Every structure is written in C-alpha cells, then in structure tokens.
Amino acid sequence: MELDHLSVIYRGPLSSCNYACPYCPFAKHTESAAEHAADARALARFVAWAEAQPFDLSVFFTPWGEALVRPRYQQALARLSRLPHIRQLAIQTNLSSSLKWLNDADKSRIGLWATYHPGEVKQERFLTRCAELDARGVRYSVGVVGKKGHFEDIEALRAALPTHVYLWINAFKVGAGYYSAHDLTRLGAVDPLFEVNTRRYRTRGLPCGAGETVISVEGDGTARRCHFIERPIGNIYTQDVRELLRPRPCSRASCECHIGYVHLSELDAAQVYGDGLLARIPDPAVWADRERLEAYLERAQNLQAT
Template sequence: MALELSILYRGSLSSCNYGCEYCPFAKRTNTAAELATDKAELDRFFNWVEARDPTDKIGILFTPWGEALIHRYYQSAIARLSDLPQVTKVAIQTNLACELDWVKDCNLDTLALWTTFHPTEVSIERFLQQCQQLDLAKVKYSVGIVGLKEHQQSARLLRQELAPDVYLWVNAYKRQPDYYHPEDLDLFTQIDPLFPINNQVYDTFGKPCRTGHQVITVDGAGTMRRCHFIPDSIGNIYDPNFAASLLARNCQNQVCRCHIGYVHLPELNLDRVYGDGILERIPHPESNSHLVSG
C-alpha cells in the first residue's frame, strides 16, 4: 500500500543569520563540524525519501531552528527532492535572505516557500525585491510577519506592495495576555483574515489530531515524533517497520498554540481552507479570493 505522509523535518542546524528578539529559536553559530553533521543527516534523509516507492505521496516541510537556505546543501537537497516522483510538496520556513538562483533547478510544481519578514533585520525594500524574484520565477510562497504592535506599519506596507495573490499571514503575539486592543485586532484581521484563528490557544487534551498518523516530525537521527510540541518518540523512519507506528492518536498536551500544530486538528477543518497548501501556509485559491484586503 502506498504511503501518504507529511513530514516536518528539523535536523541539527541551529544557527541563524538573524537575531530577532521575539524569536524562540536558538541563536548561535554552528561550527564547521556541526554543519557537516547536519549535512550528513540531510543527505541520509534525502536518500531515504529517494528510496521510497515512486507511488508514495510524501509532503515535506523543513522547520529548521536556524536559517537553512543560506547553506547551499539545503538548496541542493530541496531542488533534488522537488524532482522525486514520490514527493508531492517540498517547502521550507525561511527568512528569504539567501540568493535565489537555485530555484531554477527546482520542480516548481512541488516547490513552495514559507517566508517571514523580520523588520528589525532587513529592510522592507530588500525583502520585497526577493519576493519579486520569486514572482518572476513563478515560485509559490507565503509571507508572514509577527504581529507585534510595532510591526503594524510594516504589515500594511507588505500587503500594499506584495502581489495580490500572495497570502500575507500574521502570527499572533501570545506571550503577553490581553496584548491586543480592539483596534489592533481589527487592523491585523484586515491584513490577514485568518488572524483570529491564529490568535487563540486551543484546548486540545484528548482531542483527535492528524499528527502521529498522517503528519509526523523527524529529526536528524530519523526519530519520529507526532509533532514538535510532544517530545515522546513514536519510532524511527530508518526502521524498516516504521509505518507500523503511524497510528491515530489523541493529543496529550493541554493546549496547542502554534499554527504548525493546531492546523492538523480535524475539528478546525483547516485542511479545507489550505488544501494542498497546508505545509507552506498558503490557503486554497478558492479560500484565498476573500483573504486579501488591499
């Protein structure tokens, strides 16, 4: 039986060229040896995907702790993955600081980028130039920004300057209770009509979730977990019998706060909103027609 599975891959890379204060990810510089280890992990993962049956349907989202696309070995791996018959989608979370010449080597039917603009780290002009290159190359991508109050003007400008069919999402800032005033909520919802869905903490304990069954996370050693927010291992993809561990499971966490977690809750029906763009955070075109506010 053909395998249908979405994989969120996160190797040992933990270095980033940005230092955003609001970012929860690691802020360090990897040594050459650490980068070599990360590359070896990625090569092994590629080889595993390549060896899968061509009738399998595997979607991949890279969710690195650092910025991966500034490294050529990630660019090359994504380009090669995009051409495999068993890969239905290969996407990556990125700050878009890399050179973009590598996208010409990709299969644009399967490539997609989940990009984020960080106003303290790069000018909006530079970021928009990168987006324009993606438009010219016909690469599918979404753009995001953290919904801090001081980012409101940047969010307005992004919505104004991005192509109308590019989805701009706003990640709600949830570390401070009652952070938003009504006018803040109105503004961010005008920019991103899905913002009210993100601006929630979901009670999830005991509720069905597609993670662990149709969606898993995989680390550099191949360890499988149901999601990034539940540390328990459910197996290893390099075990020939790994698929036996893909079972429907209810959530064991009290709450879910992050898009890459709650988007897989069946009760929210967000698979209908995003369709085959769920990994790269791009709503289905039929949903997207009402998502852009000028």
C-alpha cells in the same frame, strides 16, 4: 499498512541564523565545522530515506534557524522536488539567500514559508525577493510576527505585495490582553485568518493527524507526532515508518502553533489550504470564497481556547 501519502516535518540539528531577531527563541548558535558536517550528514541521510519510500511524500523543513542560506539545503530541496513521488516541499525561510537554486528545482512542488523580519532587513529588499519568486513562478506565503511596533510595517507590506500573495500574521503570544480590540481589528484587516492564530486551543483528547498523516523527524531519525509532543513514536531509520502511524488523540493540554493545530481533524484546515497547507498558502478558490473562509473561522472559534 497501506499508505498513499505522508507529510514529514524535518528539523535537523542546524540551529544558526544570519539574522538576530530579538523575539526569536532559537538560532543563537554558531556551528563549528564538525557541527555543520553532522548536519550535512543528517540531511543527506534524510534525503536518501525520502527517495527510497514507496508512497507519496510531502516534506516541510522547519529548521531551528535559517537553512536556506546553506547550499546543502538548497540542493536537497531541488533534488527532492524532482522525485516523482514528492507532492509538496516547503521550508520556513527569511528569504535572504540567493534563489538561483530554484533553477534546478521542479518549482511546481515548492512552496516557501517566507517570513519578513522588520529590523533585520529593509522591506524593499524583502519585496525584491518576493518579486523574484513571482517572476520564477514559485508559490509562497509571507508572514510577520504581529508584535506591537510592527503594525505599520505589516500594513505597508500588505499594500506593496501582489494581491495573490497571502500575508499571514503570527500572534505575539505573551499572555492575554496584549492586543486591544482595535489592534485585533487592525491586524484582522490585513490577515483575515489572524484571529485563528491568536488562540491557544484546548486540544487534549481531540483527534489530530499528527502521528498518522504527518510526523515530525529529527536529524537522527527520531520520529514524533509533532514538534510539541516530546515522546517519540519511533525512528524512521530503524523501523518502517508505516508501522509508526496510527490515529491518536492529542495528548497535550493545548496547541497554539499553526504548524500543529492545522492538523486537527475538527479544524479541517486542509479545506482552506489544500496542497498549500505546509507552506501556509491558501487555495486561491477558497480564498475568494468568503463563505468557506467564514466556515473555517467558525470551526476555529468552536474549538475551545484556553
């Protein structure tokens, strides 16, 4: 099969974090030396695989914890960023680590999905890191979990961040009725796309790029369509990945996570995010165009929510 480009969402075994957010469902593990070594081997194998592919690649690291505090992940990103066939690299991070590794990276290809965690870090410190990214010319988005109790922090963060930085809010999904109409208006004033994340979309049978233009890969090479569909589609180390890709309708009843539903054909999120899709950074031209943003909100609204 001819393939121009593939996005790979990589999640290795690493599952520790230097923070302890009460709302975090994972990252409660402390790795042994042997587990760190296994994670390092898996990462090195993945980087070697990425280097060897004959088509363009974008890679999004979505660790079970915080990976960017580990020099091996910093070096892997820097190394991948310098490869000519890498289009975009993104990583979810709490932005607590040193950013010196960016000195060795091709910054034009890097986008950071930086999440601010109130209670774990002072907002000033987080903002200092954001300012450092701006000074280095690195693209990033900033996000916060929209938990009640975070609202003032979120608004203060919006006021303090430069206007060119997108501040997204992930809905705290604990069941219907968590947000009042006033809450929705308040959070929507900070993140105009917030309402898109408040829904759980009814996705069974809908065309989705997961498994065709984007796949999720584990440390041992197991490939899945996305993080949310358990059934593997193959293994990138024992098979030619191009043979694993084909259009498929979603087999799950619903999809509620941004890193999943943005690949739904009917949502066409790429129209808003462009090459910032993986790091959740909207295309500045679209961001400035109210009509195109409204069209995206409308497409999301037309997708049936559960």
